[in-house]
Amino acid sequence: MRRQLPLAICFVMGVSMVVQFFIPHRVSQEFYRTILDWYRIVFAFSLVLGTGTLIKVHWAKISKKSKGWQYSIITIGGLVFMLAVGFITGIQEGTLFMKIFEYVEVPLEATMFSLLAFYIASAAYRAFRARTVEATLLLIAAVVLMLGRIPFGYYLWHKIPGIAEWILTNPNMAAKRGIVIGVGLGMISTALKIILGIERSYIGGGK
Amino acid sequence: MNLSPDPWVWLAALLTLCIYSFLYKDNPFYKAAEHLFVGLSAGYFLVIYWYNAVYPDMVVPLFKQGKLLCIIPGLLGLFFFFRFIPKVGWVSRWSIAFYIGVGAGMSIPATMQMRILEQMKGTMQPFFSLETWHVFVENPSLASFGALIGIPLMIVGVMCTLSYFFFSREHKGVLGGMSRIGIIFLMIGFGASFGYTVMARISLLIGRVQFLMSDWLGVID
Amino acid sequence: MSIVDRLKTIDRRIIFVAISLAVIIPLLFPIGLPIMVSPPAQGLYDAIEELKPGSKVLLSFDYDPSTMPEVYPMNLGVVRHCFSKNIKLVGMGLWPTGVLLGQEAFELLAEEYGKTYGEDYINLGFKAGGIVVISAMAENIPETFPEDYAGTSIEEFPIMKGVKNFDSFGLAVCFSAGDPGVREWVMIAHSRYGKKVGAGITAVMAPAYYPYLQAGQLVGLLGGMKGAAEYETLLKYKGTGSAGMDAQSIAHSLIIVFIIFGNVIYFIARRKERKKV
Amino acid sequence: MGQEWFSLDRLNVLIGVVVYTALLLYFIYQAKKGKELFVRKIAGLEAVDEAIGRATEMGKPILYIPGLSTISDVATLASLNILSKVAKKAAQYETRLIVPCTDPIVMPVCQEVVKAACLDGGRPDVYREEDIYYITYSQFGYVAAVDGIMVREKPATNFFLGMFWAESLILAETGASTGAIQIAGTDAISQLPFFITACDYTLIGEELYAASAYLSREPLSLGSLKGQDWTKLIIGGLVLTGVILSTFGLRFFANYFTTG
Numbered sequence: 001m002r003r004q005l006p007l008a009i010c011f012v013m014g015v016s017m018v019v020q021f022f023i024p025h026r027v028s029q030e031f032y033r034t035i036l037d038w039y040r041i042v043f044a045f046s047l048v049l050g051t052g053t054l055i056k057v058h059w060a061k062i063s064k065k066s067k068g069w070q071y072s073i074i075t076i077g078g079l080v081f082m083l084a085v086g087f088i089t090g091i092q093e094g095t096l097f098m099k100i101f102e103y104v105e106v107p108l109e110a111t112m113f114s115l116l117a118f119y120i121a122s123a124a125y126r127a128f129r130a131r132t133v134e135a136t137l138l139l140i141a142a143v144v145l146m147l148g149r150i151p152f153g154y155y156l157w158h159k160i161p162g163i164a165e166w167i168l169t170n171p172n173m174a175a176k177r178g179i180v181i182g183v184g185l186g187m188i189s190t191a192l193k194i195i196l197g198i199e200r201s202y203i204g205g206g207k
Numbered sequence: 208m209n210l211s212p213d214p215w216v217w218l219a220a221l222l223t224l225c226i227y228s229f230l231y232k233d234n235p236f237y238k239a240a241e242h243l244f245v246g247l248s249a250g251y252f253l254v255i256y257w258y259n260a261v262y263p264d265m266v267v268p269l270f271k272q273g274k275l276l277c278i279i280p281g282l283l284g285l286f287f288f289f290r291f292i293p294k295v296g297w298v299s300r301w302s303i304a305f306y307i308g309v310g311a312g313m314s315i316p317a318t319m320q321m322r323i324l325e326q327m328k329g330t331m332q333p334f335f336s337l338e339t340w341h342v343f344v345e346n347p348s349l350a351s352f353g354a355l356i357g358i359p360l361m362i363v364g365v366m367c368t369l370s371y372f373f374f375s376r377e378h379k380g381v382l383g384g385m386s387r388i389g390i391i392f393l394m395i396g397f398g399a400s401f402g403y404t405v406m407a408r409i410s411l412l413i414g415r416v417q418f419l420m421s422d423w424l425g426v427i428d
Numbered sequence: 429m430s431i432v433d434r435l436k437t438i439d440r441r442i443i444f445v446a447i448s449l450a451v452i453i454p455l456l457f458p459i460g461l462p463i464m465v466s467p468p469a470q471g472l473y474d475a476i477e478e479l480k481p482g483s484k485v486l487l488s489f490d491y492d493p494s495t496m497p498e499v500y501p502m503n504l505g506v507v508r509h510c511f512s513k514n515i516k517l518v519g520m521g522l523w524p525t526g527v528l529l530g531q532e533a534f535e536l537l538a539e540e541y542g543k544t545y546g547e548d549y550i551n552l553g554f555k556a557g558g559i560v561v562i563s564a565m566a567e568n569i570p571e572t573f574p575e576d577y578a579g580t581s582i583e584e585f586p587i588m589k590g591v592k593n594f595d596s597f598g599l600a601v602c603f604s605a606g607d608p609g610v611r612e613w614v615m616i617a618h619s620r621y622g623k624k625v626g627a628g629i630t631a632v633m634a635p636a637y638y639p640y641l642q643a644g645q646l647v648g649l650l651g652g653m654k655g656a657a658e659y660e661t662l663l664k665y666k667g668t669g670s671a672g673m674d675a676q677s678i679a680h681s682l683i684i685v686f687i688i689f690g691n692v693i694y695f696i697a698r699r700k701e702r703k704k705v
Numbered sequence: 706m707g708q709e710w711f712s713l714d715r716l717n718v719l720i721g722v723v724v725y726t727a728l729l730l731y732f733i734y735q736a737k738k739g740k741e742l743f744v745r746k747i748a749g750l751e752a753v754d755e756a757i758g759r760a761t762e763m764g765k766p767i768l769y770i771p772g773l774s775t776i777s778d779v780a781t782l783a784s785l786n787i788l789s790k791v792a793k794k795a796a797q798y799e800t801r802l803i804v805p806c807t808d809p810i811v812m813p814v815c816q817e818v819v820k821a822a823c824l825d826g827g828r829p830d831v832y833r834e835e836d837i838y839y840i841t842y843s844q845f846g847y848v849a850a851v852d853g854i855m856v857r858e859k860p861a862t863n864f865f866l867g868m869f870w871a872e873s874l875i876l877a878e879t880g881a882s883t884g885a886i887q888i889a890g891t892d893a894i895s896q897l898p899f900f901i902t903a904c905d906y907t908l909i910g911e912e913l914y915a916a917s918a919y920l921s922r923e924p925l926s927l928g929s930l931k932g933q934d935w936t937k938l939i940i941g942g943l944v945l946t947g948v949i950l951s952t953f954g955l956r957f958f959a960n961y962f963t964t965g
Contacts, residue, residue: 002297002300005301007304009305009310012308012310013309013312016312018312018315022711022715022718022719023710023711023794025712026708033389034276035309038280038283039280039309039777040264041260041264042284042302042305043260043261044261044284045283045285045287045288046809046810047285048252050809050842051249052317053812053839054249054841056838074242074244075246078243078250080250081246081250082247082250083250083253086250086251086253087254091254091255098213100247103219104218104243105244106841107219107220107222108243109846110493111775112244112845112846113494113845113871114411115229115230115875116411116412116874117408117411118443118447118874119879119903120401120404120408120899121679121686122444123877123878123899123902124683125438125686125687126690126903127902128691128902129690129691130694131694132388134391134394135394136625137394141395141399143402143688146405146684147680147899149631149654150335150676151462151464151673152461152672152677152681153255159349161466162350163353166357167399168393168403169638170353170357171395172399172400174363174364175362175364175392175396177368177396178368178371178372178389178392178393179393179909179910179938180652180894181323181365182372183892183911184319184323184326185725185914186252186892186910186911186913187314187780187783187892187914188315188318188725189729189929190779190914191311191782192929193926194311195309198733198925198926198929199870201821202303202782202817203300203303203304203786203817226956230441233856233857244849244850245841245843245847245849245850248846249842249843251843282738290816300817303776303810303817308896310775310776310777310779310782313777315686315722316718316780318779319718319722319725323721324721325962325964327944327962328947328963330944330946330948331948331962333948343745366944366945370941372911372912373934373937374934375742375745375927376743376746376934377743378745401898401899403635404629404895405680406676406680409451409676409679410631410672412447413451413455413494413672415497417668420455424774427456632895
């Protein structure tokens with residue numbers, strides 16, 4: 001029950017999903033849709049479980065008064081507030097819930113995302129050093145592509161945008177295809193080992 | 208200067224600045240914004256999943272339409288909570304096994320299709336084409352030369368990159384040479400992707416700065 | 429610590445300040461650097477130019493606020509172009525958040541061009557399902573979208589009179605930031621029903637769609653803020669895309685300067701170290 | 706559509722899956738019989754021991770990010786295989802391991818993996834469940850919190866293994882600014898350039914999948930690695946055939962690879 005049953009469940013589900021792929025029959029499509037629906041429901045349950053651990057971590061900080069415990073109050077407060085608002089007002093357009101989403105979460109999200117502009121610059125300064133032949137090639141390709149995207153590059157030499165495009169569609173495409181095929185083989189073999197129970201650390205592990 | 212009278216815009220602007228303060232160093236403003244972000248978003252997803260998955264896909268079919276099959280995902284979900292009872296904690300592995308099995312099974316044929324067969328087909332192009340050769344001879348330029356060598360270079364590149372991922376043999380001799388060339392392709396590809404992405408990332412920052420300067424401060428329109 | 433050593437381990441915050449200034453200053457004081465129009469942008473422009481006044485264009489808003497800086501200016505550009513040519517617009521979205529942004533663009537420009545909701549443009553709202561929605565529309569639009577985004581029956585709007593399926597439209601333009609989006613529009617609307625499809629997408633996505641362009645599956649393509657700026661150039665209008673392009677050019681150039689500077693410092697430092705040995 | 710019991714346009718996919726599976730099983734069987742198998746050096750993985758050792762010496766924790774994807778993403782599963790090995794070492798060295806998760810199903814699986822690894826390493830007592838927790842499903846909310854962990858807990862070693870999106874560079878640059886050793890690995894092609902520039906070691910694409918075999922040296926996993934290599938040879942041969950035939954205007958062969 002503890003070891004064998006999970007392995008059996010994993011095997012049965014894995015094999016049936018593979019078989020399902022090749023059957024266009026309505027029954028099989030229905031099965032697929034049902035599984036996806038289930039996935040969303042189980043996911044919702046696991047969200048509750050996950051949120052539970054989040055509360056546990058922050059609650060422990062507050063009760064132990066460990067460093068920065070005051071901030072944990074903000075997390076738990078924000079969580080409870082959002083739940084209350086969501087279940088009281090619903091999630092239609094114009095509700096307080098959506099207002100908070102629009103004016104608090106979206107800006108926070110967009111701002112975190114935009115930090116990339118700064119980090120891309122610092123990474124370029126810090127790590128783009130022509131230490132080896134390979135690093136030099138990476139550096140040159142990056143600079144050509146950057147020049148190719150702005151009007152300045154065109155004025156520097158009117159062929160730069162074309163060269164940038166060429167790098168993107170030829171050598172870059174080759175590297176991507178090579179990686180994608182390799183990754184594909186790795187993925188299938190990992191998935192297979194899991195279905196067959198060769199890799200089993202997440203379902204109890206051990207021999 | 209045309210300051211926004213909308214308190215929501217002010218809130219959004221101040222939170223934006225709190226996040227940016229992290230670039231200077233970790234500080235109470237960032238910590239507050241970060242903790243608020245985590246709490247609100249964790250709550251947001253619980254609410255959204257209740258309204259968009261649990262209620263319409265489980266509660267309604269199970270309790271209002273009597274579709275008993277919907278009890279299965281409910282049970283699989285509940286099994287996760289057995290983790291809190293040490294004696295029967297292993298029950299939660301059933302749910303885990305279910306999902307890992309589904310995910311692994313689903314990926315096998317899809318990967319074979321998208322990542323292997325389609326990519327192989329894309330690479331099977333004429334190594335040499337008379338058409339691009341004629342264009343090059345009649346009008347020798349950088350562009351026509353690029354078109355001439357583009358495809359053969361791509362084919363060689365795919366082969367060499369693939370040989371870099373050869374694990375069960377030491378990279379010496381022919382394999383060594385091919386994988387060296389493969390690394391060159393990889394590095395050019397990585398550089399190109401990096402350079403290409405810069406634009407999109409700067410756009411994001413421009414978007415935020417436009418929000419601060421236009422919607423909030425009103426110094427630009 | 430010598431100057432070289434100090435520059436080698438420069439405080440990242442100096443770089444951060446420089447990037448902020450490179451973005452803020454051009455936004456405050458636009459320089460108006462000239463913008464070259466690329467063939468894909470020209471393609472979309474020409475496709476709309478070819479349409480007769482009074483014909484209809486379908487717009488799909490498949491993006492969200494996080495990609496707004498790139499996609500929204502394109503959305504504005506295409507709506508502006510169509511309104512100025514008296515082309516009627518039918519909007520919809522495969523992403524829930526995109527519909528609101530599309531509506532914002534409609535309202536902003538309807539005022540400027542004196543257009544009326546329900547006569548010159550309409551927003552059918554969001555429908556979940558991606559590819560399924562497009563297929564359903566190809567069969568029957570009034571059945572797929574019986575109501576507009578605000579819940580009013582579409583029968584009440586003159587613009588929807590006689591609209592059955594894709595045949596009523598001269599062109600479909602998809603503003604897309606991911607999936608579902610352009611791929612689905614090309615697959616169904618173009619490949620299966622032979623409709624002309626144009627697209628405005630984020631810069632990160634653009635390389636993946638060049639093959640579609642080459643194969644003629646897309647009539648035109650705007651990629652990232654640069655694409656938006658090109659479209660504004662074609663319309664002889666300076667919008668946020670063009671304003672952003674100045675900042676783009678300067679920030680790009682600055683990063684290139686950083687890379688060169690970083691390498692110069694690196695080589696000087698290396699030469700020094702060698703001498704010590 | 707909707708009535709047939711087999712989709713013919715996917716026959717080539719079926720053949721591909723069957724041939725590949727057979728090859729893998731053959732080499733796994735060979736390995737089981739005790740055949741010696743070689744694996745080439747993978748720089749990023751050589752560094753794993755050193756990175757864990759460094760954290761132990763400095764008395765600082767290890768941060769492990771299992772990617773931001775779901776459990777049904779095979780990259781996440783590959784990452785969990787590596788987590789198992791890292792957790793075992795960390796347990797033996799009694800080094801604290803922090804695993805924040807953004808996917809709530811990945812979280813309990815990580816707990817299982819680490820718990821089993823501690824047991825396997827003979828140190829079930831060092832397992833700390835409170836260090837493996839869910840933060841939020843929001844992509845950048847999670848990133849904000851992980852950035853916070855990096856600057857406050859100052860882990861000596863950061864592992865970023867699995868599937869990543871735009872956040873890759875935010876994580877890697879913040880980690881670099883705290884002076885941590887960083888080992889990354891992903892099959893997300895668009896994020897590899899950022900890990901390569903900002904991290905000390907990066908597992909590229911398939912190396913992520915080979916990692917578990919490399920670290921464990923278990924014959925079964927090594928056998929499948931050999932099967933993967935043989936398949937690469939076959940793919941190379943088929944592609945070359947296709948290229949030659951296409952050069953002479955014969956597209957029929959390439960068209961066999963079209964899938965429905």
